[in-house]
Amino acid sequence: MTQTSLPIEARGYANPSVLVSTDWVAENLNREDVRLVESNEDPLLYSAGHIPGAVEVDWTRDLNDPLTRDYLNREQFIELLSRNGIGPDTTVVFYGDKNNWWAAYAFWVFNLFGFKNAKIMDGGRLKWVKEGRELSRDVPNYFAKPMSFPDRDDSTDRAFRDDVLRHLDKAGKLIDVRSPEEYAGTRLHMPDYPNEGALRGGHIPGAKNVPWARAISPEDGTFLPATELKSLYELQADIQASDDVVVYCRIGERSSHTWFALKHLLGFPEVRNYDGSWTEWGNLVGVPIER
Amino acid sequence: MSLPGPLQEILDDLKLFPSRAERIDALIGWGDEFVNPGADQLPRDEFRKVPGCESEVFVMSEADGEGRRYLFAVDNPQGISAMALARILQVGLNGLPDAEVQKVPDDIIFEIFGNELSMGKSLGLTGMVRMTKIESAKRNSV
Known part of the structure; x- marks a missing residue:
């Protein structure tokens, strides 16, 4: 048995309840108080087949405001929950392609609204498919549930550019989760991805490079046990549990994955995701970069 | 620039939805029509591989009338978009002269799939269109 095939509860996570296995999902498919939410990069994947009963939350259409470069407001969020039959007592389980990039991103956005009853399916969509489990093309309809939520609170889990500048002033810890080439500034985009318009290559001064994928097993996409995660971030980024940490990537999706690992699996209390990330910082007038 | 007729018809049909x-x-219906050829029909050689496409797509072509017949392999079972595009390009371009195929703009993928494609997905799909056009030009160079 490899370490990553350890049961989730045996991996030493600070909050193991935020992660569920594909077995758990299979056993809880028909529970009315559990809502599976698929979030993908590929816009056709959900419709081509999803876990039975799952709804889709699309990162561009459903999580972002259509006109302002920002996330949903409170009313839009309540409407999103309502149309997917998610109520105050619903447990939401996110999963998706790309090793749960967009699932973690959706989890993070839900978290900004104080939605705490959320989990991620370890290994994502691909693990489910590789295990030969059932997929369905039926799009479920759920009854809207009355809900009330406070306004989105960006203060604890989201960093804006001014927050990052203040963070730099106090020599705060930063993790750049992009590829080593992006971090070094030798390329302005992910390997095999086009340039999406950053004017300069490099990283935010002082940031350490820990590519997001190091947090998962290359075999099945499941998260590494806590001891391995801890040593990864301690050794490569000099991060301790007591540190105030900002994570970033290119647009904030890969760093949501790392934010999830640090904040929820390791239980580090002060971790913020800078979703403006390199597409903002790499173009900002007057801010320093490092190569 | 006008598109080849069969391809334009497919786009017009999609616009009806x-x-x-x-x-x-x-689009999933198009993907369902796709048949993945075996390695005996389309060898998975590196030079046939579409760069930047996570769906493991390979392209080759054979002479077909005035044009070429395009073969695509999509080896990632999750590559639904790639399968759909492969089938659309086959139906829209097979047998057409190179000059017609060269009219197809790389960014036609946004007309097919919409503007919400992520950059990773758009790169892979654009690569498929480019590789098809390169294959099309082979007729003149053989």
Whole structure:
């Protein structure tokens, strides 16, 4: 048995309840108080087949405001929950392609609204498919549930550019989760991805490079046990549990994955995701970069 | 610039679907029609591989009338968009002269799939269109 095939509860996570296995999902498919939410990069994947009963939350259409470069407001969020039959007592389980990039991103956005009853399916969509489990093309309809939520609170889990500048002033810890080439500034985009318009290559001064994928097993996409995660971030980024940490990537999706690992699996209390990330910082007038 | 007739017809049909969900269903229908050839029909050589495409797509072509017949392999079972595009390019371009195929703009993928494609997905799909055009030009160079 490899370490990553350890049961989730045996991996030493600070909050193991935020992660569920594909077995758990299979056993809880028909529970009315559990809502599976698929979030993908590929816009056709959900419709081509999803876990039975799952709804889709699309990162561009459903999580972002259509006109302002920002996330949903409170009313839009309540409407999103309502149309997917998610109520105050619903447990939401996110999963998706790309090793749960967009699932973690959706989890993070839900978290900004104080939605705490959320989990991620370890290994994502691909693990489910590789295990030969059932997929369905039926799009479920759920009854809207009355809900009330406070306004989105960006203060604890989201960093804006001014927050990052203040963070730099106090020599705060930063993790750049992009590829080593992006971090070094030798390329302005992910390997095999086009340039999406950053004017300069490099990283935010002082940031350490820990590519997001190091947090998962290359075999099945499941998260590494806590001891391995801890040593990864301690050794490569000099991060301790007591540190105030900002994570970033290119647009904030890969760093949501790392934010999830640090904040929820390791239980580090002060971790913020800078979703403006390199597409903002790499173009900002007057801010320093490092190569 | 006008598109080759058969390809234009496919785009026109897609435009008839009023909602995103129906359009996606139509695209999945195209993907369902796709048949993945074996390695004996389309060898998975590195030079046939579409760069930047996570769906493990390979392209080759054979002479077919005035044009070429395009073969695509999509080896990632999750590559639904790639399968749909492969089938659309086959139906829209097979047998057409190179000059017609060269009219196809690389960014036609946004007309097919919409503007919400992520950059990773758009790169892979654009690569498929480019590789098809390169294959099309082979007729003149053989």
